[in-house]
Amino acid sequence: MTRRSVIAGVGSALPKRQVTNAELASQVDTTDEWIVERTGIRNRYLAGEGETTGTLATDAARAALAHAGLQAADIDLIVLATATPDQTFPSTATKVQAALGINDCIAFDVHAVCTGFLYALSVADSMVRSGSANKALVIGAETFSRILDWEDRTTCVLFGDGAGALVLSAEETESGILATKLHADGRHNDLLFVDGGPSTTQTVGKLRMKGREVFRHAVVNLADVLNEVLTDAGLTAADVDWVVPHQANARILDATARKLGLPAEKVVVTVDRHANTSAASVPLALDTAVKDGRIKRGDLIVLEAMGGGFTWGAAALRY
Numbered sequence: 001m002t003r004r005s006v007i008a009g010v011g012s013a014l015p016k017r018q019v020t021n022a023e024l025a026s027q028v029d030t031t032d033e034w035i036v037e038r039t040g041i042r043n044r045y046l047a048g049e050g051e052t053t054g055t056l057a058t059d060a061a062r063a064a065l066a067h068a069g070l071q072a073a074d075i076d077l078i079v080l081a082t083a084t085p086d087q088t089f090p091s092t093a094t095k096v097q098a099a100l101g102i103n104d105c106i107a108f109d110v111h112a113v114c115t116g117f118l119y120a121l122s123v124a125d126s127m128v129r130s131g132s133a134n135k136a137l138v139i140g141a142e143t144f145s146r147i148l149d150w151e152d153r154t155t156c157v158l159f160g161d162g163a164g165a166l167v168l169s170a171e172e173t174e175s176g177i178l179a180t181k182l183h184a185d186g187r188h189n190d191l192l193f194v195d196g197g198p199s200t201t202q203t204v205g206k207l208r209m210k211g212r213e214v215f216r217h218a219v220v221n222l223a224d225v226l227n228e229v230l231t232d233a234g235l236t237a238a239d240v241d242w243v244v245p246h247q248a249n250a251r252i253l254d255a256t257a258r259k260l261g262l263p264a265e266k267v268v269v270t271v272d273r274h275a276n277t278s279a280a281s282v283p284l285a286l287d288t289a290v291k292d293g294r295i296k297r298g299d300l301i302v303l304e305a306m307g308g309g310f311t312w313g314a315a316a317l318r319y
């Protein structure tokens, strides 16, 4: 037996306001047909007054703790992935910590945009396996609606807000997280970025993306990193029960599954309901498939994501 990080519970949270493609088309020069055909998106949730990355993250964390049957006081590590924090500092992780009433634990944010949750999971897993933590909250939470240019139809129709969380628990087991693999290539900054920041413009900025180029890189990078993480875990695509991918575009999900020779039925798809929620999309999709009964204890799951930087990564785990 080995000390590993086991997923003790999962949870998620969405803003109250649901926005369909039809509603967006009444405000932006777009159509339901274009959005569905090019992306698979039909709906997204957008944060309203009083809803922030921190409040959504806290709600998701509470749901994950309840699912795990644990108390907030049991948690000794919070790693929160976001590119849309409540404040430039302190970290949104410390806001979640305070909201949960945890007086002392390790808490910090990681920033790898849409790959943020994979980065957060990998860091938390390392700390759990090394003995620095026993029970960790790993959260992906975003309010991308607040950095979108609502005049730019090529980006504003693609994103939504939300949060997903999981509780990792240290156990002597052969299950849990089996392998993680992370990558970054900073040469591609100009293909997906925000045109502002504290140290440059002193503004938050708006999201800018050359979608077609990002698409091309995504399919290649995601198929490669999935193969790498399976190899590291001593597995092949045939062992996989479920792929839980970053939800950017249904066509990317299809193309990646085809490249790996995986049937589309094994891919968890929530992009139609949630749109692209950046770092929140993988844990939101995981929570959806666990709670609707598709993912069961003992299943072999691979998680993957790709985003700004570029960054990309994957994880293999026995649920």
Ligand code: UT7
Pocket: 029, 030, 031, 034, 035, 038, 039, 114, 153, 154, 155, 157, 158, 210, 211, 212, 213, 214, 215, 218, 248, 249, 252, 276, 278, 306, 307, 308
């Ligand atoms: O999460 C981080 C990673 N992000 C991604 O993985 C996103 C990757 N990229 C994509 O998902 C796709 O490239 C998009 C969905 C962003 C775009 O789809 P596409 O098939 O690559 O379309 P395109 O950018 O090549 O645009 C095709 C046409 C253009 O018109 P022309 O130049 O052909 O006349 C656009 O102006 O579609 C037009 N268009 C729109 N039309 C109606 C772009 N946005 C819209 C829109 N409604 N919202």
